[in-house]
Amino acid sequence: MESYQNLNELQLSVLSEIGNIGAGNAATSLAHILADKVMMSVPQLQIIDVSSMASILGGPENELAGILVNMTGDVQGLLLFLLDEKFICLLVNVLMEEEIDDFDQISELSMSAIMEIGNILAGSYISAISTMTGLNIGLSTPQIAIDMAGAILSYPAAQFGAMGDDLLFIEEDFLSGQSSIKSHLLIMPEPKSLRLIMESLGVNGWEN
Amino acid sequence: MGKLVIVGISDQKIAISPDSLITYALGSCVGICIHDTLKQIGGLAHVLLPETFGDNNRNDIYKFADLAVKELVHNMEIQGCARLHLTAKIAGGANMFITTGTSIGERNVAVVKKELKRLNIRLLAEDTGANYGRTVEFNPFDGKMIIKTAGKGNKIF
Numbered sequence: 001m002e003s004y005q006n007l008n009e010l011q012l013s014v015l016s017e018i019g020n021i022g023a024g025n026a027a028t029s030l031a032h033i034l035a036d037k038v039m040m041s042v043p044q045l046q047i048i049d050v051s052s053m054a055s056i057l058g059g060p061e062n063e064l065a066g067i068l069v070n071m072t073g074d075v076q077g078l079l080l081f082l083l084d085e086k087f088i089c090l091l092v093n094v095l096m097e098e099e100i101d102d103f104d105q106i107s108e109l110s111m112s113a114i115m116e117i118g119n120i121l122a123g124s125y126i127s128a129i130s131t132m133t134g135l136n137i138g139l140s141t142p143q144i145a146i147d148m149a150g151a152i153l154s155y156p157a158a159q160f161g162a163m164g165d166d167l168l169f170i171e172e173d174f175l176s177g178q179s180s181i182k183s184h185l186l187i188m189p190e191p192k193s194l195r196l197i198m199e200s201l202g203v204n205g206w207e208n
Numbered sequence: 209m210g211k212l213v214i215v216g217i218s219d220q221k222i223a224i225s226p227d228s229l230i231t232y233a234l235g236s237c238v239g240i241c242i243h244d245t246l247k248q249i250g251g252l253a254h255v256l257l258p259e260t261f262g263d264n265n266r267n268d269i270y271k272f273a274d275l276a277v278k279e280l281v282h283n284m285e286i287q288g289c290a291r292l293h294l295t296a297k298i299a300g301g302a303n304m305f306i307t308t309g310t311s312i313g314e315r316n317v318a319v320v321k322k323e324l325k326r327l328n329i330r331l332l333a334e335d336t337g338a339n340y341g342r343t344v345e346f347n348p349f350d351g352k353m354i355i356k357t358a359g360k361g362n363k364i365f
Contacts (some may be wrong), residue, residue, distance in 0.1 A: 151341020
């Protein structure tokens with residue numbers, strides 16, 4: 001069975017590089033949005049099962065915002081940003097000139113603003129893949145769910161459940177002013193799309 | 209006080225009163241609570257996907273509704289439960305993000321119900337669908353299923 005677990009070192013370094021470039025683009029976009037300098041750590045690529053992922057995110061019941069964007073076109077798959085309350089409130093406070101510190105205080109309008117951020121962040125990573133591979137990749141309209149981490153993760157887990165239990169994600173710290181923001185991004189191309197990405201880069205096909 | 213037995217994703221456990229069972233943060237997954245009223249034994253399964261499509265020879269049978277329900281009932285019968293005394297309550301099957309067509313959550317719930325019916329196990333209560341996550345706690349003493357949510361309150365079935 002094809003599984004992210006079967007990726008070899010070279011293929012993993014390709015994905016890490018996509019993560020690096022994507023995160024660089026994302027940091028630039030965030031700096032524009034926040035009108036402040038944004039520094040970033042070296043992104044960490046990990047392949048992990050759902051339960052371990054939930055632990056990293058503060059436990060299955062920890063409330064998070066999940067922003068989902070589907071990849072369309074040459075590459076099919078999903079991007080799911082998992083952002084904590086602190087990150088979301090910072091974005092809302094800067095963008096909407098509000099002062100909130102809780103998910104419960106987010107208005108409908110702020111929700112749309114957050115989705116737009118999701119769109120911009122997703123675009124950062126997608127353009128990294130497109131630029132490197134020359135593949136044409138589109139993005140669906142973002143959707144947002146604010147709920148327990150485990151419940152949000154059930155979506156990618158179910159979408160890719162027939163393939164295995166592994167999730168492919170990039171952990172990234174953004175630093176802006178006094179704030180350190182942790183972002184987790186699940187970046188999950190479907191098996192045939194992942195093979196296409198590798199082939200476009202001249203990396204050996206994704207064998208079992 | 210008994211202990212709280214944690215059931216993971218694509219997993220199932222059986223507990224005897226005073227112990228109780230819990231599974232965290234079901235999204236599109238479904239939690240199936242099966243109760244033996246006479247023996248005060250409870251079983252809880254957490255399934256991720258509806259069907260194996262005939263591929264029964266695999267090592268992750270607790271992941272799929274069509275195999276996991278049957279397996280949970282079988283395991284409870286090994287513990288001495290009689291089919292006649294088994295009842296069920298289910299929760300989960302939410303649609304966390306809007307999808308086109310029938311969502312995985314809905315399909316999970318449909319297959320679980322079909323299996324329960326086929327196995328002649330009465331469904332006493334359900335808290336399924338909608339678009340939010342649920343934690344399920346199940347008490348084998350009285351068969352109560354407690355649902356906890358993030359911001360949508362708690363419910364007892």
